[in-house]
Amino acid sequence: MAVDWSERGYHAQRWAARGALTAAALAVATPLVYGGLRGLLLLVCGVAGLALSAAAVWWTLTRRGPLRWLSALIAVCVPAALLALFAVTLFWALLVSLALWGLAVWSGRFALRGAGHGHAHAHVRERRLPPPRKPVLIMNPRSGGGKVGRFRLREKAERLGARVVLLEPGKQHDVTELARAAVADGADLLGAAGGDGTQALVAAVAAEHDIPFLVISAGTRNHFALDLGLDRGNPAACLDALTDGVEIRVDLGFAGEQPFVNNASFGAYAAIVQSPAYRDDKIGTSLEMLPELLTGQQGPRLVARAGDTTLTAPQAVLVSNNPYRTGDPFGLGRRERLDSAALGVLGVKLEGAVGAAALLLNPDPSGLTVLTAPEVLIEADREEIEAGVDGEAMVLPAPVRCRIAPGALRVRVPRKRPGVAPAPPRMDWRRLRKLAATVGRTAAPGRLHRPHAAAPDRPHGDPGPGERHESAGSSSAHQ
Numbered sequence: 001m002a003v004d005w006s007e008r009g010y011h012a013q014r015w016a017a018r019g020a021l022t023a024a025a026l027a028v029a030t031p032l033v034y035g036g037l038r039g040l041l042l043l044v045c046g047v048a049g050l051a052l053s054a055a056a057v058w059w060t061l062t063r064r065g066p067l068r069w070l071s072a073l074i075a076v077c078v079p080a081a082l083l084a085l086f087a088v089t090l091f092w093a094l095l096v097s098l099a100l101w102g103l104a105v106w107s108g109r110f111a112l113r114g115a116g117h118g119h120a121h122a123h124v125r126e127r128r129l130p131p132p133r134k135p136v137l138i139m140n141p142r143s144g145g146g147k148v149g150r151f152r153l154r155e156k157a158e159r160l161g162a163r164v165v166l167l168e169p170g171k172q173h174d175v176t177e178l179a180r181a182a183v184a185d186g187a188d189l190l191g192a193a194g195g196d197g198t199q200a201l202v203a204a205v206a207a208e209h210d211i212p213f214l215v216i217s218a219g220t221r222n223h224f225a226l227d228l229g230l231d232r233g234n235p236a237a238c239l240d241a242l243t244d245g246v247e248i249r250v251d252l253g254f255a256g257e258q259p260f261v262n263n264a265s266f267g268a269y270a271a272i273v274q275s276p277a278y279r280d281d282k283i284g285t286s287l288e289m290l291p292e293l294l295t296g297q298q299g300p301r302l303v304a305r306a307g308d309t310t311l312t313a314p315q316a317v318l319v320s321n322n323p324y325r326t327g328d329p330f331g332l333g334r335r336e337r338l339d340s341a342a343l344g345v346l347g348v349k350l351e352g353a354v355g356a357a358a359l360l361l362n363p364d365p366s367g368l369t370v371l372t373a374p375e376v377l378i379e380a381d382r383e384e385i386e387a388g389v390d391g392e393a394m395v396l397p398a399p400v401r402c403r404i405a406p407g408a409l410r411v412r413v414p415r416k417r418p419g420v421a422p423a424p425p426r427m428d429w430r431r432l433r434k435l436a437a438t439v440g441r442t443a444a445p446g447r448l449h450r451p452h453a454a455a456p457d458r459p460h461g462d463p464g465p466g467e468r469h470e471s472a473g474s475s476s477a478h479q
Contacts, residue, residue, distance in 0.1 A: 008240075013110070017107070021432055022106035023101070023107060027097045030097045031043070039093070045082070051197070052074065052357075053078045055352075055356055055357050058356035062291045070440075077116045112426075112435075114426075124248050124339065131243050133188055134188050135189040135242060136185075138193070138202055139165070139216075139218070140192075141166060143198070143251075144176065144220050145220070156239050159396060161242065162239075164309055175202060187211070187397075189213070190213055190214070191214030191462070192216065193331065195220060196390040207409045212410045212412040213409055214238070215238060217235045217238055218235045219240065223333070224262055228411065228420075230413060230414070231417060235398075240414040244414060245412045246340075247411065248411050249409065251338055251341060251405060251407060252321065253402065253404050254405065254408045255396060258387075260389050261390060263344075264389045265318050265388040266304075266400070267315050267317055268293040270386045270387045272285060273393040274393045294350070300385055302317060302379065304317045306377075307373045308376070314349040315348050319376050319378075319402045320335070321337045322342065322343075323336075323344030336422075339407060343376055347368070349367050349369070374403070376401075378398075378402065379398060384398055385400055398401070
């Protein structure tokens, strides 16, 4: 007798949705039932305490003198007091409630992932091409606390046939001109071992000449390498792409004429990083400059335009090469894909302490704008705008037109690499209720005939004989 595995799977997802809703309801009810009226009052106090803490953080950042230190004390002590109060009063109930919340989230994500409500796997087109004949790698020995020397990157690269251009410490280098000179000398691959700012400059030259680019994760944070699925712990593994690599195409962002692989920021952070004192005293410099920047007393008055959305006088705007994850707190700062042909836009505009509290408590705060667009225009009430482009401080002529070049960058990566873990589906309680309410095969056909998510049409044609599709969420090492 044939077994209908599709119906069995959907049956499991339906019951997982019901389990998630039940566990969530019990998680809320447990401390209330255990504590009675006292539990309800504690819940109200907890919400009020969070609002007060958020307001205190705002006052800490926007005030000076004794008021700043008093606000900082409130921001620290109120949450600590609430935790202690809850622990003394509802200790066991809270433990049970937290366990139930964990079960609810796990069951809910299982149900939503199976029902097709999660993030689709980003399928990246890989091309198997011959190894480069004349690769040139630009290495910054100071990046990442000296990773170039610690992992002997120069020696390994030269053993694999690459020419290495080492940036001399203490000397000013025009990385763009070095990369262009390498291309003029016949380089058929450019690579960079350094921070993301260096990566972006070399990548732009590679894209300009349509030759592959090799990312070596020798910087401090290596955000671009992370989203490419490379090994950030061992930058020497990135060099394996020279002999056993595949090629993928990703987007490249531009702020004016300045390229970026990660993001360009405008507003408070961009103004702070311009200060010469920031590199040596990040916290002190930020606390000194933030009161005037956040309250609009200093800095340009920005206007950001993205499609039909206009954001007036935000304190900060972040424009990213492909959007960052926002629905998963454990995935913040990560991008699900690098080939969606869209910029991510994150704008923050807070109207005092009330706005700061709303940002924490409101699931859809008006002070936070999150969207995507192919182009973003940043205007200001002055001729130049301070910007932080891939962590590098610079000043750009206003207005700044941010755009994305779809598939402009050919990146050569190792065939065997960690890969990018897929983002878990966002907890959507409304969809869980709909899924839990279905009976039998009511909604199963939609699941069986759900179209697969695909990458947007690219200007590079269909896969050729040497091309294949690869899931960015899976590890190539298992193939």
